[in-house]
Amino acid sequence: xxxxxxxxxxxxxxxxxxxxxxxxxxxxLLCLPGCGASILEISHRSKQFGEILAQAKANVRELLGxxxxxxxxxxxxxxxxxxxxxxxNFIRNTNKSGNYLVTGNWSKKSASEAKTQGAxxxxxxxxxxxxxxxxTDSEINITDDAAYCYFCANETIEGIxxxxxxxxxxxxxxDASSEIFxxxxxxxxxxVLFACAQKNVxxxxxxxxxxxxxxxxxxxxxxxxxxxxKKLAEKDSxxxxxxxxxxxxxxxxxxxLKEQGGLKAMHERNLEKAKLLYDAIDSTDGFYIVxxxxxxxxxxxxxxxxxxxxxxxxxxxEAKALKLTNLAGHRSVKGERASIYNAMPREGVVALRDxxxxxxxxxx
Amino acid sequence: xxxxxxxxxxxxxxxxxxxxxxxxxxxxLLCLPGCGASILEISHRSKQFGEILAQAKANVRELLGxxxxxxxxxxxxxxxxxxxxxxxNFIRNTNKSGNYLVTGNWSKKSASEAKTQGAxxxxxxxxxxxxxxxxTDSEINITDDAAYCYFCANETIEGIxxxxxxxxxxxxxxDASSEIFxxxxxxxxxxVLFACAQKNVxxxxxxxxxxxxxxxxxxxxxxxxxxxxKKLAEKDSxxxxxxxxxxxxxxxxxxxLKEQGGLKAMHERNLEKAKLLYDAIDSTDGFYIVxxxxxxxxxxxxxxxxxxxxxxxxxxxEAKALKLTNLAGHRSVKGERASIYNAMPREGVVALRDxxxxxxxxxx
Numbered sequence: 001x002x003x004x005x006x007x008x009x010x011x012x013x014x015x016x017x018x019x020x021x022x023x024x025x026x027x028x029l030l031c032l033p034g035c036g037a038s039i040l041e042i043s044h045r046s047k048q049f050g051e052i053l054a055q056a057k058a059n060v061r062e063l064l065g066x067x068x069x070x071x072x073x074x075x076x077x078x079x080x081x082x083x084x085x086x087x088x089n090f091i092r093n094t095n096k097s098g099n100y101l102v103t104g105n106w107s108k109k110s111a112s113e114a115k116t117q118g119a120x121x122x123x124x125x126x127x128x129x130x131x132x133x134x135x136t137d138s139e140i141n142i143t144d145d146a147a148y149c150y151f152c153a154n155e156t157i158e159g160i161x162x163x164x165x166x167x168x169x170x171x172x173x174x175d176a177s178s179e180i181f182x183x184x185x186x187x188x189x190x191x192v193l194f195a196c197a198q199k200n201v202x203x204x205x206x207x208x209x210x211x212x213x214x215x216x217x218x219x220x221x222x223x224x225x226x227x228x229x230k231k232l233a234e235k236d237s238x239x240x241x242x243x244x245x246x247x248x249x250x251x252x253x254x255x256x257l258k259e260q261g262g263l264k265a266m267h268e269r270n271l272e273k274a275k276l277l278y279d280a281i282d283s284t285d286g287f288y289i290v291x292x293x294x295x296x297x298x299x300x301x302x303x304x305x306x307x308x309x310x311x312x313x314x315x316x317x318e319a320k321a322l323k324l325t326n327l328a329g330h331r332s333v334k335g336e337r338a339s340i341y342n343a344m345p346r347e348g349v350v351a352l353r354d355x356x357x358x359x360x361x362x363x364x
Numbered sequence: 365x366x367x368x369x370x371x372x373x374x375x376x377x378x379x380x381x382x383x384x385x386x387x388x389x390x391x392x393l394l395c396l397p398g399c400g401a402s403i404l405e406i407s408h409r410s411k412q413f414g415e416i417l418a419q420a421k422a423n424v425r426e427l428l429g430x431x432x433x434x435x436x437x438x439x440x441x442x443x444x445x446x447x448x449x450x451x452x453n454f455i456r457n458t459n460k461s462g463n464y465l466v467t468g469n470w471s472k473k474s475a476s477e478a479k480t481q482g483a484x485x486x487x488x489x490x491x492x493x494x495x496x497x498x499x500t501d502s503e504i505n506i507t508d509d510a511a512y513c514y515f516c517a518n519e520t521i522e523g524i525x526x527x528x529x530x531x532x533x534x535x536x537x538x539d540a541s542s543e544i545f546x547x548x549x550x551x552x553x554x555x556v557l558f559a560c561a562q563k564n565v566x567x568x569x570x571x572x573x574x575x576x577x578x579x580x581x582x583x584x585x586x587x588x589x590x591x592x593x594k595k596l597a598e599k600d601s602x603x604x605x606x607x608x609x610x611x612x613x614x615x616x617x618x619x620x621l622k623e624q625g626g627l628k629a630m631h632e633r634n635l636e637k638a639k640l641l642y643d644a645i646d647s648t649d650g651f652y653i654v655x656x657x658x659x660x661x662x663x664x665x666x667x668x669x670x671x672x673x674x675x676x677x678x679x680x681x682e683a684k685a686l687k688l689t690n691l692a693g694h695r696s697v698k699g700e701r702a703s704i705y706n707a708m709p710r711e712g713v714v715a716l717r718d719x720x721x722x723x724x725x726x727x728x
Binding site: 023037084241 | 366367370373376379380383387389393395400402404407408410440441443444445448477481560562566568587588589590603604606607609690
């Protein structure tokens with residue numbers, strides 16, 4: 001009965017989770033098998049939680065093809081905390097700089113937080129164009145003092161996405177919060193790939209970091225324990241009590257991703273879901289306007305608007321009545337945003353597509 | 365059926381939660397009423413989550429009698445993060461010091477983390493006595509440059525607890541992780557009272573901070589956003605996505621505490637539960653040895669041991685067979701520890717007491 005009440009939830013984050021995962025959490029909530037207690041109640045030092053953490057890490061390693069010289073960490077604080085911790089560990093008290101590609105709200109915020117810690121060089125900024133695209137490789141000029149090149153793989157708010165990693169001469173540091181596990185990546189190009197969980201992985205309160213060993217080693221020794229990646233990595237994410245429930249959900253979601261065929265299969269499905277919406281949009285003769293340039297359109301966050309704000313409001317209200325919810329765009333770009341993460345079923349996207357076509361016809 | 369499989373879980377944290385709370389989480393897990401989605405899937409900016417956060421804060425304010433000139437924050441990072449963030453905000457780049465009362469593992473760790481940020485003066489240290497007691501008021505000499513006096517209300521590992529707050533001339537900063545909501549407190553003595561959730565409040569991944577406005581204002585402006593209490597307080601714990609699920613559980617646990625009659629009623633019940641165990645221990649002619657001095661015994665964490673480690677091991681194995689679990693003491697003090705937080709039912713304590721008496725008789 002509960003399942004019948006469920007809507008198609010297009011929230012940008014915290015966002016939709018796979019129903020089989022939610023059912024599993026529900027089923028085990030009073031008693032994790034073999035435990036006699038809830039996952040919420042067991043020690044992070046218990047055998048059972050140790051197995052969950054190990055399996056979550058193994059799943060991440062398998063799904064993303066993470067080589068052995070990278071650590072996999074489940075930390076707290078959300079992306080915003082790591083926007084500061086990354087430069088705190090890698091450029092503070094050095095003569096190195098962080099090179100930043102600013103392509104939207106999230107990379108802009110990251111560069112801004114980094115400035116409290118050391119030399120930040122914004123080597124490309126899409127602001128004047130209105131954050132509608134990513135830089136091409138030839139536009140990226142890495143500075144001689146660069147410790148890393150930072151980019152945001154998918155700008156959740158603007159709905160623009162890199163088709164592939166920037167080709168640069170230094171390791172990449174990447175915020176993949178809103179696209180992790182949506183497609184295969186070539187981890188070896190990265191010094192650090194990180195993502196808050198609440199978009200494509202699990203609940204809010206867990207941040208996944210995949211960090212190459214030399215970056216772990218670069219971390220500051222003089223920092224408080226919880227701010228040093230080296231100290232966090234040495235204790236395998238258990239320097240203090242980690243967010244155990246969030247790690248458990250991450251384990252279940254990554255189990256589910258493996259059952260779905262892994263990231264290549266997810267990528268195909270994600271591209272097809274996004275195409276359903278973009279094709280509908282492009283068929284309406286400009287009734288819907290996509291925020292980003294065509295070749296940088298995100299397959300995770302479809303950011304669009306109609307000709308005016310009143311009509312956008314009407315769109316969102318009518319959609320909600322059809323159980324298509326949380327379609328309001330971010331306040332900085334307005335209009336609509338449909339977040340169609342891994343866990344959004346195709347039928348949800350089809351229902352939205354059908355409504356969009358119908359709404360366009362009635363309000364042209 | 366699940367409920368029948370449940371054990372009496374004496375874990376020090378993450379720890380037992382009230383069964384009615386677990387059942388409510390389970391019931392709502394696929395669909396939060398009026399939401400069409402799980403609490404795990406809804407935006408922190410949604411109306412529904414806004415109501416949960418507001419109610420959680422109102423519950424904390426009511427239960428602890430928090431005056432209006434204190435902010436209530438739900439942050440991430442666990443106590444260990446705040447061990448560093450408190451001095452980072454209150455003594456770094458000032459000519460003030462933090463005065464620390466070191467009474468066990470947790471206050472020791474806190475002073476150690478604080479030293480990375482500024483002047484830390486350990487004004488009392490129980491190390492030589494083996495961390496068996498708290499200082500008396502006459503032993504506490506606050507320095508002229510003190511911004512605050514730091515103490516740990518209940519040392520979880522050693523099982524020793526302040527009977528009442530130290531009487532000092534400066535505001536108190538208190539780690540109440542393992543005793544918050546176990547008894548009424550006089551908040552007006554505190555600059556900051558903080559607690560990680562996973563002992564007496566909710567799941568791991570939420571840290572509750574109650575902070576007087578002048579402490580909020582004292583916070584560093586030059587810090588990264590997530591490290592500045594001022595910036596966190598200005599956004600009412602929503603500077604970025606907060607740990608929404610943990611806050612939801614905190615709301616449910618504090619609802620439950622109110623139904624139980626509030627903190628005065630909980631305190632009476634907690635004292636009575638602890639007395640059951642300590643009376644049994646004291647009746648065994650030294651078969652069980654309590655770690656702390658009698659007048660400082662904790663009513664939350666009963667830390668004791670038998671005459672040797674082999675017998676301790678046997679104790680824990682036999683207890684486990686009776687569904688009395690997670691009784692191993694912390695590696696630094698060994699022996700046994702029974703954590704009997706708010707959510708541990710009296711019948712669990714009685715079952716443990718009966719087993720302890722029986723075990724003592726058979727192994728005397």
